[in-house]
Structure formats: C-alpha cells, structure tokens
Amino acid sequence: MNRKSLLSPAIVVVAALLAGCSSGGGTSNSGGPVTITYGIWAGTQTPAMQEIADAFTKENPNITVKIQERPYPEFWSTLQTGAAGGTAPDAFWMLAQQIRPYAVGGQLLDISDAVKNQNVDLANYPRAVLDLYDQGDGKLYGLPKDVDTNAVWYNKALFDKAGVAYPAANWTWADFRETAKKLTDPAAGTWGVAAPLDYQSGYYNSIFQAGGQVISDDGKTSVIDSPEAQAGIKFWTDLQADKSSPTLQQLSDTEAETMFEQGKVAMYVSGAYWALKLYQNKTIQAKVDVAPLPTGVKKATVTSGIENVGYAGTKHPEETKKFLLFASGEQAANIQAKSGAVLPAYKGTEKAWMNAMPEFKNLQTFIDALAYSVPLPVQGNAAEWQGLQAKYLTAAWDGKASVADAAAQYADAIDKVLAENG
Amino acid sequence: MIAPAFIGLAALYLWPFLATFIKSFRRVPVFGPGEFNGVDNYEKLLSDADFWSALGNSARYTAIVLLGIPLAIVFAALIQQVSRGRAIYRVLFFLPVVTLPVAVGMVWRFILNGDFGLLNYVLSLVGLPGEYWVADDRFAVYAFAVVGIWMGLGVNLIILGAGLQNIPTELYEASSLDGANRVRQFFSITLPLLSPSIFFVTILTTISALQMFDLVFIMLGSINNTALSGSKTIVYLFYEAAFVQFKQGYAAAIAIVLLVIIMIVTAIQFRLQKKWVVYD
Numbered sequence: 001m002n003r004k005s006l007l008s009p010a011i012v013v014v015a016a017l018l019a020g021c022s023s024g025g026g027t028s029n030s031g032g033p034v035t036i037t038y039g040i041w042a043g044t045q046t047p048a049m050q051e052i053a054d055a056f057t058k059e060n061p062n063i064t065v066k067i068q069e070r071p072y073p074e075f076w077s078t079l080q081t082g083a084a085g086g087t088a089p090d091a092f093w094m095l096a097q098q099i100r101p102y103a104v105g106g107q108l109l110d111i112s113d114a115v116k117n118q119n120v121d122l123a124n125y126p127r128a129v130l131d132l133y134d135q136g137d138g139k140l141y142g143l144p145k146d147v148d149t150n151a152v153w154y155n156k157a158l159f160d161k162a163g164v165a166y167p168a169a170n171w172t173w174a175d176f177r178e179t180a181k182k183l184t185d186p187a188a189g190t191w192g193v194a195a196p197l198d199y200q201s202g203y204y205n206s207i208f209q210a211g212g213q214v215i216s217d218d219g220k221t222s223v224i225d226s227p228e229a230q231a232g233i234k235f236w237t238d239l240q241a242d243k244s245s246p247t248l249q250q251l252s253d254t255e256a257e258t259m260f261e262q263g264k265v266a267m268y269v270s271g272a273y274w275a276l277k278l279y280q281n282k283t284i285q286a287k288v289d290v291a292p293l294p295t296g297v298k299k300a301t302v303t304s305g306i307e308n309v310g311y312a313g314t315k316h317p318e319e320t321k322k323f324l325l326f327a328s329g330e331q332a333a334n335i336q337a338k339s340g341a342v343l344p345a346y347k348g349t350e351k352a353w354m355n356a357m358p359e360f361k362n363l364q365t366f367i368d369a370l371a372y373s374v375p376l377p378v379q380g381n382a383a384e385w386q387g388l389q390a391k392y393l394t395a396a397w398d399g400k401a402s403v404a405d406a407a408a409q410y411a412d413a414i415d416k417v418l419a420e421n422g
Numbered sequence: 423m424i425a426p427a428f429i430g431l432a433a434l435y436l437w438p439f440l441a442t443f444i445k446s447f448r449r450v451p452v453f454g455p456g457e458f459n460g461v462d463n464y465e466k467l468l469s470d471a472d473f474w475s476a477l478g479n480s481a482r483y484t485a486i487v488l489l490g491i492p493l494a495i496v497f498a499a500l501i502q503q504v505s506r507g508r509a510i511y512r513v514l515f516f517l518p519v520v521t522l523p524v525a526v527g528m529v530w531r532f533i534l535n536g537d538f539g540l541l542n543y544v545l546s547l548v549g550l551p552g553e554y555w556v557a558d559d560r561f562a563v564y565a566f567a568v569v570g571i572w573m574g575l576g577v578n579l580i581i582l583g584a585g586l587q588n589i590p591t592e593l594y595e596a597s598s599l600d601g602a603n604r605v606r607q608f609f610s611i612t613l614p615l616l617s618p619s620i621f622f623v624t625i626l627t628t629i630s631a632l633q634m635f636d637l638v639f640i641m642l643g644s645i646n647n648t649a650l651s652g653s654k655t656i657v658y659l660f661y662e663a664a665f666v667q668f669k670q671g672y673a674a675a676i677a678i679v680l681l682v683i684i685m686i687v688t689a690i691q692f693r694l695q696k697k698w699v700v701y702d
Contacts, residue, residue, distance in 0.1 A: 073639075076665060076666075077661075077664075077665040080664075080665055080668075083453060084453055101451070101453070101668045102453075105453030105454060106453065106454075107453055196646065197646050198646070248557075248646075248648045249536060249554040249557040249558060249648050250536060250537055250554070250557075251646075252554070252556075252557035252643065252644070252646065252647040252648045252649065253531075253535045253536045253537060253539075253554055253556065253557050253643075254535065254537060254538070255643075255644070381667065381668060383666055383667070383668075384666060384667040384668070387645055387662070387666050387667070389646070390645060390646050390647070390648070390650055390651060391651045394648055394651070398648075420451075
C-alpha cells in the first residue's frame with residue numbers, strides 16, 4: 001500500500017471528529033425538529049428543570065430541551081472550555097460573579113430583541129438582580145430564574161435544650177452574639193452558630209449592616225478595610241473568639257450546612273436555597289425554623305439570583321431565546337415554586353414556593369428581606385477576588401491577625417485584580 | 423504506515439502543545455486570542471510567592487510518593503512467593519487504581535476528618551491526639567501523599583510483578599546451591615535484575631506525582647479550606663489561573679514551566695540510571 005491511500009482515510013476520520021465536536025445536531029432552519037441543551041449545576045433542582053423543559057416542549061413540539069447537569073466547580077471549567085471550543089450548552093445558568101468575562105468575551109446571546117418582541121415586562125423581576133447582570137453595554141443577556149436573600153436558619157430543639165428564647169424579628173448584633181454564646185455547649189459538642197469564611201451568606205451581609213461596602217461606588221477600588229466594613233468582619237471574628245462556632249478547620253472538614261443538619265450548630269446564616277434540603281431531611285424538619293438576620297447599624301442582606309442565559313455560538317439562536325424567556329417566565333417560575341427547590345424570581349410566585357413546604361411557617365422572612373436587600377458586590381472579575389478571601393482573611397477568623405491588618409491586605413489584593421481587569 | 427498515528431498525535435498533542443506555548447507569551451484575559459506580552463507571564467510567575475510554595479508542595483508530595491516504590495518492591499516480592507491465590511492479591515491491590523480518584527478522595531476525606539474521622543478514632547484508642555489532617559497545611563500535603571501511594575501501589579505491583587516473573591528461576595536454584603539465603607538472593611539477584619522495572623516505575627511515578635491535581639482538589643473540598651493556601655500543587659495553581667481567574671496566558675506559562683521541570687527531572691533520572699540499572 002502506498003502512503004496516500006492510508007493518509008486519506010485518516011484525514012476523513014480526523015475531519016469527522018472535528019466536525020463532530022462542533023455540530024450541535026440538526027439545522028438552524030425553523031420548522032424541523034430541534035434539540036437544544038440546557039446546562040445547570042444543582043442536583044436538587046434537576047427534577048424541576050426537567051419539568052420546565054417538558055412543559056416547553058409541550059408548547060413547542062418541534063423543540064426538545066436536553067438537561068446537562070454537572071457538579072458545581074466542574075460546571076464552570078466545562079463551560080469555559082465549551083464556550084471557547086464551540087461546544088457550550090445552548091442555554092445555561094449564570095451567576096452574577098461569573099458573567100463578566102463571558103459578556104466581555106462575546107460568548108453570550110443578546111436576547112433584548114426577543115424580550116421586546118414578546119413584550120416581557122421586566123418589572124416582574126427584582127430590580128437588584130437585573131442590575132447585577134447589567135454590563136452597561138446596552139445588551140440583555142438573560143432573565144432572572146430565582147432570587148436569594150439571607151436569614152438565620154435555627155434549630156428549635158437546641159434552643160429549647162439551652163432554655164434560650166427563639167430569635168425576635170428585631171434582634172440586634174448584640175442579641176445574636178449573646179444567643180450564640182448561650183447555645184454553645186462544649187460538653188455536648190454543640191455550638192451556637194456556624195461562623196465560616198463565607199461572603200454571600202456571611203460577612204458581606206454584616207458589612208452592609210454596619211453601613212460599610214465591599215467595593216467603592218465607582219467600582220474601581222475595594223473599601224473592605226473601611227472602619228464600617230471592619231466592624232462587619234468583626235461580627236464574625238467575635239463569634240470565633242467567643243468559641244461560639246466551630247473553628248475554620250472544623251468547618252473545612254465538615255461544611256457548616258452539614259453541621260447544621262447534624263444538629264451540631266444551632267444557628268446557620270444562609271439563603272432560601274437550603275429550604276428544600278432541610279425540609280426533605282425528616283430527622284431535622286420539625287426542629288427547623290428561620291429568623292431574619294440581626295440588625296447592625298441598619299438592616300441589610302445581600303441578594304443575588306441565577307439567570308438563564310444563552311450561548312452566542314448556538315446553532316439555534318431563535319429557539320434558544322424562546323426557551324430562555326419561557327424558563328424565566330411565569331409558568332416555569334410556578335413549576336420551580338411548587339417543587340420548593342428555590343425561590344423563583346418572577347413576581348407573584350413566592351406564595352406557591354412557601355406552600356410547597358407548609359411545615360416551614362416563616363419562609364416569608366426571605367421575601368420580606370427583599371425590601372432591605374442590597375445587590376451582591378460583583379465588580380470586575382469577581383470570581384477571582386472573591387476566591388482570594390481565604391488567603392487573606394483566614395488569619396483574622398483564627399485570631400492570628402487583627403481584622404484591620406487582614407482587611408487592609410485583602411483590600412490591596414482586590415484593588416490589584418480590579419485594576420488588571422479594568 | 424505510521425501516518426494515521428502521526429495525524430492523531432499532531433491533532434491531539436502537538437497542536438494543543440503549540441497553542442499552549444504560544445498562549446504563554448500572551449495576555450489572554452477572557453475569550454479570544456489576547457495580545458502578545460513577551461515574557462511577562464513568566465516574569466510574574468517567577469516572582470509569585472504562590473508559585474514557589476506550590477512548587478515546594480509538589481516536590482514534597484513527589485518525594486513521599488516515591489517512597490511507595492520500595493514498598494511496592496517488597497509487596498511484589500512477597501506476592502511472588504505466594505503459590506496460590508496470587509491473582510486475588512493483585513486484584514485487591516489494583517482496586518484503588520480502577521476506582522475514580524473522586525471517590526477515593528471522598529472516602530479519605532471521611533477517614534481523615536478531624537472530628538469524626540476513623541484515623542483520629544483509632545489514634546484516640548492508643549491515646550494519641552488527633553489532627554485536622556486535610557484542613558491543616560502542616561499535614562495536608564503528607565495526607566495527600568499517603569493516599570497517592572495507596573492509589574499508585576496497584577500499577578507499580580503489576581509492572582514489578584511482571585519484572586519478577588522474567589527473572590530465571592535457575593538463578594535462585596544455583597545460588598541456593600552456593601549457600602545464599604533468601605535475603606542475599608533478594609539483594610544479589612532480585613534487585614539488580616528488577617532494576618529496569620524499578621527505573622520505569624520511578625519515571626512514571628515521578629511524572630504523575632508532579633502532575634497531581636484531582637485527588638488534591640477533592641480532598642481539599644472547598645476553596646475556603648484552611649489548608650488550601652499552604653498545600654496547593656502546581657497543577658492546582660494552573661487550575662486556579664485558568665478556570666477561576668480566567669488568566670489563560672498565565673496558566674499556559676505555568677503549564678510550560680511544569681513541562682520543563684518534568685523534562686529536567688526525567689533527564690536527570692536517565693543520566694543516573696547508568697549508575698544503578700542493570701541491563702544484561
């Protein structure tokens with residue numbers, strides 16, 4: 001055999017492989033059956049997402065939606081390589097702290113024309129969440145799927161055991177600290193609170209409650225070392241200093257949420273997105289209740305939410321846009337609400353979410369919190385500077401460095417990241 | 423005849439390598455080609471304290487994992503002695519190899535948990551204090567390495583076992599006629615004749631240890647792990663740069679530096695083999 005005759009089949013194979021990598025299947029002409037993919041990460045929400053996909057296909061029989069679920073960290077690495085290589089899902093979930101590189105890099109589908117044509121009323125979505133995703137380029141990349149605020153999940157049984165009154169709606173930082181102290185029982189191996197190093201459901205909230213900010217108004221520098229912001233950080237380091245919380249090492253080995261479910265910690269500050277998981281845990285369900293965050297100088301909680309966005313490289317832009325509007329629309333919001341998986345962003349569907357978990361009487365707390373919510377700080381390449389928190393703040397939590405020093409060093413590091421990505 | 427293989431090699435290895443090499447001289451902040459920035463990435467890397475600490479962690483990890491090789495030699499020799507059920511031992515030792523690193527990492531996270539872990543429980547039975555093995559940067563790298571040895575043992579046993587079977591039994595018979603005991607036979611016959619296999623295993627183990635990522639990623643659990651800053655490996659640093667910080671050019675520079683390090687270490691090993699590897 002000569003060389004050529006062997007070379008050509010090989011080329012065909014390679015060409016086929018390369019083609020296989022980039023083709024999404026089907027043609028872009030409307031009318032024919034089309035399959036679009038929908039990338040998500042949270043396993044608890046998969047059944048609801050599948051139901052939304054099925055409802056969409058019922059309305060649009062020629063479009064099938066295939067759910068692609070991946071574990072959280074892998075979702076982002078796969079999305080990044082997929083977007084660069086032309087194989088990203090057609091539609092997928094997006095987070096405010098991740099959107100910027102994708103928007104700047106032209107990887108996202110602008111859906112403003114579809115929103116206009118379909119007369120979607122943006123007033124149906126929380127303003128704060130829409131603003132989080134606004135890149136200031138006049139484009140609209142997606143619509144909110146859900147919204148989250150923070151509150152205090154607490155274990156009534158541990159309160160009863162310690163003879164401590166349940167949190168009042170207007171409790172203060174001092175009350176919170178005192179309650180945590182009283183609930184801590186080293187002999188029983190239980191703590192009053194979990195004080196992990198957590199930004200969205202942790203120290204960002206107290207920074208805003210203290211009247212501080214994480215990033216300056218112009219978005220160019222960090223003000224996390226301002227006296228107010230330091231007070232907000234100190235709220236958490238005080239809990240650690242009191243030994244009212246497991247140490248960061250203990251929380252590295254066993255996550256705060258797991259400790260709460262195991263009845264090891266009495267209070268856990270976090271979002272509405274844990275409601276269903278706690279509700280489904282039959283050993284703890286009857287003991288769980290929720291109270292508003294304690295008030296500092298003022299009331300505050302950070303808010304954020306997932307958006308449904310589309311991939312600019314999709315073979316089916318029209319079908320994808322149609323699905324995105326549907327997935328963030330009222331019917332889909334009601335499906336999400338009924339599953340209890342998450343608090344939907346669409347106005348008026350909150351009741352259905354609360355009704356999905358009737359034994360939890362105070363879920364209204366999360367909805368009330370929207371009134372005093374502030375958008376999650378996500379300026380610049382937020383995933384990068386947020387990822388640096390452990391490096392700079394761990395020492396303050398461990399009591400090995402002062403809050404002032406740790407905050408000043410972290411502020412410098414954030415400034416560098418913000419300057420780099422302009 | 424090698425054309426198909428070469429095309430596969432070119433498409434799947436050479437091209438990505440070239441693309442990475444080119445990227446390492448560019449600033450690629452997000453998507454797209456980015457812009458040329460000379461040796462900036464390398465300069466920044468060499469002055470990055472995180473890089474040197476990661477290099478140290480990878481070196482420590484590799485050094486300890488290499489200690490698994492003497493262990494594998496002893497086990498391989500022992501299994502060779504077993505007359506019945508040799509396959510069962512091989513399968514048992516090979517199980518960790520065919521188990522997903524993710525699953526292995528999860529199980530060991532439970533075993534090494536500071537509060538509820540099996541290891542600390544066993545230590546408490548003999549009156550020793552427990553530690554937060556994977557949440558304390560004084561211990562984490564060593565914990566990873568122990569698990570790394572456990573995971574790599576199976577492959578090493580297969581290779582060394584094959585090497586042992588190639589040693590002619592006449593040599594042992596002749597030497598025992600000359601009065602050599604088991605220990606003498608091990609050092610005078612087994613080790614020298616096994617040395618090519620040992621060399622091969624050493625090369626493979628070193629390369630895979632320097633590339634360690636998945637086990638570390640799983641065992642650290644979260645980016646807020648208190649041990650993270652002090653126990654990142656080089657490839658973990660690469661992951662962070664590429665996928666968390668979106669600095670593809672910088673990540674490419676890390677990958678190239680790692681490649682160079684692996685090449686140098688391997689070259690040194692090939693140099694040294696002349697001193698101890700016996701080819702008959």
